[in-house]
Amino acid sequence: ADLQYGTSAAAVELIAAAGTGSLAWTSFSKGWPAHLSWSSVAAAGVFTQAWATTAVGGWTTLYAWLVAAGATAAARGVYRHTTRHDGLKAEAETTKNRILLLREQTAAHQLAVRTAPDIVPDGPDLSGRTVEERELRTAVWEALKAELPGCLVEATDVGWRAVLDCPATLDRATLKARWPKVAGAMRVDGAFHLDDGPLTSQLVVNYVDGDPLDTAVPYESERGATFLDPVVVSRDEFGQPVAIEMAYSHTLIAGSSKFGKSTLVRLIAIRLAGRPDTVLYGVDMKPGSPELSPMLPILQDLASTPEEAHALMDWMRQELDERGAILADHGDQEWIPAKHGRPAVYVIVDEHAELVRQGDKGRKKGERISDKVESFLALNRAYGIHMISATQQPSSGVFGGKTDARGNYAIRISTRMNDQGHAQFVFGRSSGYNPGSLTKPGEILVNTPDHGRPFRSRVQWLRGEDFRREIARLARETAKAPVGKRLILPVPGATNQEKVRAALVKYGNCTRRELQAAAGLDERQVLKAIEGLKPDVERTDAGTWRLVPADAWEAQAVSVL
Numbered sequence: 214a215d216l217q218y219g220t221s222a223a224a225v226e227l228i229a230a231a232g233t234g235s236l237a238w239t240s241f242s243k244g245w246p247a248h249l250s251w252s253s254v255a256a257a258g259v260f261t262q263a264w265a266t267t268a269v270g271g272w273t274t275l276y277a278w279l280v281a282a283g284a285t286a287a288a289r290g291v292y293r294h295t296t297r298h299d300g301l302k303a304e305a306e307t308t309k310n311r312i313l314l315l316r317e318q319t320a321a322h323q324l325a326v327r328t329a330p331d332i333v334p335d336g337p338d339l340s341g342r343t344v345e346e347r348e349l350r351t352a353v354w355e356a357l358k359a360e361l362p363g364c365l366v367e368a369t370d371v372g373w374r375a376v377l378d379c380p381a382t383l384d385r386a387t388l389k390a391r392w393p394k395v396a397g398a399m400r401v402d403g404a405f406h407l408d409d410g411p412l413t414s415q416l417v418v419n420y421v422d423g424d425p426l427d428t429a430v431p432y433e434s435e436r437g438a439t440f441l442d443p444v445v446v447s448r449d450e451f452g453q454p455v456a457i458e459m460a461y462s463h464t465l466i467a468g469s470s471k472f473g474k475s476t477l478v479r480l481i482a483i484r485l486a487g488r489p490d491t492v493l494y495g496v497d498m499k500p501g502s503p504e505l506s507p508m509l510p511i512l513q514d515l516a517s518t519p520e521e522a523h524a525l526m527d528w529m530r531q532e533l534d535e536r537g538a539i540l541a542d543h544g545d546q547e548w549i550p551a552k553h554g555r556p557a558v559y560v561i562v563d564e565h566a567e568l569v570r571q572g573d574k575g576r577k578k579g580e581r582i583s584d585k586v587e588s589f590l591a592l593n594r595a596y597g598i599h600m601i602s603a604t605q606q607p608s609s610g611v612f613g614g615k616t617d618a619r620g621n622y623a624i625r626i627s628t629r630m631n632d633q634g635h636a637q638f639v640f641g642r643s644s645g646y647n648p649g650s651l652t653k654p655g656e657i658l659v660n661t662p663d664h665g666r667p668f669r670s671r672v673q674w675l676r677g678e679d680f681r682r683e684i685a686r687l688a689r690e691t692a693k694a695p696v697g698k699r700l701i702l703p704v705p706g707a708t709n710q711e712k713v714r715a716a717l718v719k720y721g722n723c724t725r726r727e728l729q730a731a732a733g734l735d736e737r738q739v740l741k742a743i744e745g746l747k748p749d750v751e752r753t754d755a756g757t758w759r760l761v762p763a764d765a766w767e768a769q770a771v772s773v774l
């Protein structure tokens with residue numbers, strides 16, 4: 214171009230350099246895309262250099278290069294200055310907006326102070342991510358003039374649960390102690406339950422909307438595998454099942470009439486009867502044994518007279534001795550049915566007061582039922598033999614003069630109890646348990662080594678038809694103790710022969726010892742009575758005695774076929 218066009222080429226190059234330079238200038242100052250600005254600077258440099266070569270030539274080319282580089286650096290400087298300025302402008306804009314917002318908020322606040330002063334919070338920003346969080350923050354501020362630094366709320370099935378970070382001026386214990394003020398400030402109907410949070414500065418607040426125990430808790434059938442499994446009896450205010458570890462502990466169930474004590478006893482009996490390594494015995498001394506006789510199919514036996522109750526306690530004592538020997542052989546401390554070969558035993562006593570009244574009557578000290586029960590309660594737990602005592606009258610009179618049931622029964626459950634003295638007997642004086650505050654049938658308070666604080670729960674409602682269905686199901690699965698290992702209760706009868714016959718009617722096959730125990734006779738008397746009853750009574754191949762079945766003759770004929 215230089216050689217052919219000379220001055221014209223120089224003019225074109227100069228115009229092109231000026232044009233691209235101007236484009237670069239405009240695009241930098243208007244904030245156009247950076248690549249356009251920088252390429253026009255580069256193009257301006259190239260054209261300037263070409264013009265310098267054409268117009269001047271020689272060493273001035275180097276000079277032109279320097280000019281181009283200088284122009285590029287200057288352009289970059291201008292660009293950086295402009296963008297920095299943009300940032301400052303944005304910041305200024307934001308500040309202006311903040312000020313405007315603050316002015317608006319202040320104006321709104323002043324308007325609210327003039328028009329509705331009682332709802333204006335005079336404090337920090339109490340807004341939260343949820344309605345509950347805002348209400349909590351507001352209530353803590355209103356009641357305690359403290360601002361919560363953190364407050365995490367999540368919904369639960371029955372309300373919500375919040376983890377509060379305690380304010381610097383308020384530790385967890387103080388916040389807990391002053392919570393009633395906060396609860397009052399929240400103006401809600403439900404109940405609050407406070408727990409310690411995972412950090413020492415955290416408090417967990419459980420809020421339950423309304424009362425979830427208002428409606429009855431439906432019965433749920435359940436199969437425990439072993440007697441060591443906890444027994445699920447009720448549901449707490451948070452909808453959680455309450456399970457009680459009944460193994461190796463005696464249980465006291467107390468409560469005034471018509472508040473669901475029998476339903477609870479039935480529920481526990483059914484739960485225990487469903488375990489293959491567990492057997493149940495009953496004591497119900499009310500005339501006709503109304504509570505426990507419907508359970509006969511799942512009981513090994515039921516004592517309903519003072520004599521029977523004494524026989525049961527004596528038999529348990531004997532069983533205890535045998536179990537003690539077995540444990541000693543194994544070198545073990547605690548009875549495990551699967552290992553030691555005999556099932557766990559639960560003796561269910563319905564109306565313990567009645568047992569003591571009738572069982573003590575006319576007997577000398579040391580032979581009273583209350584003495585036997587006391588030794589039972591003191592000794593049997595480790596041998597897998599337990600007592601469940603239900604009573605309307607938990608008092609020192611009924612429980613051997615003791616002023617506190619806690620020594621004998623590790624598990625204590627109460628439905629509503631009207632008598633304050635009874636409540637104290639069951640739970641102790643200063644425990645905070647107040648069964649008088651329970652209002653609905655099936656509501657209970659539980660005290661066990663695992664449940665050490667008072668909390669309400671409601672027992673699953675086992676209705677009559679469910680109870681009968683479960684009894685029928687469990688009756689098929691319930692194994693009765695074999696001949697020779699059974700509890701034999703005294704039978705009625707005027708003469709020795711009548712007593713032996715009654716024992717054979719009640720128990721079927723009997724060993725001689727069992728006949729002695731049932732009839733209260735010695736060996737000679739039993740053998741004499743059997744002689745007298747022959748041929749109605751016969752000896753079996755196993756050496757036991759039984760009444761000759763009416764249809765034995767036909768049965769024999771059939772067996773030959």
Ligand SMILES: Nc1ncnc2c1ncn2[C@@H]1O[C@H](COP(=O)(O)OP(=O)(O)OP(=O)(O)O)[C@@H](O)[C@H]1O
Binds near residue numbers: 672
């Ligand atoms: N878990 C429960 N949930 C709801 N209602 C229940 C529950 N348990 C019992 N009830 C109601 O309470 C009534 C009385 O129950 P239950 O017979 O078990 O009481 P109780 O205290 O044993 O009375 P009593 O000692 O007079 O026999 C039942 O008929 C039933 O209507």
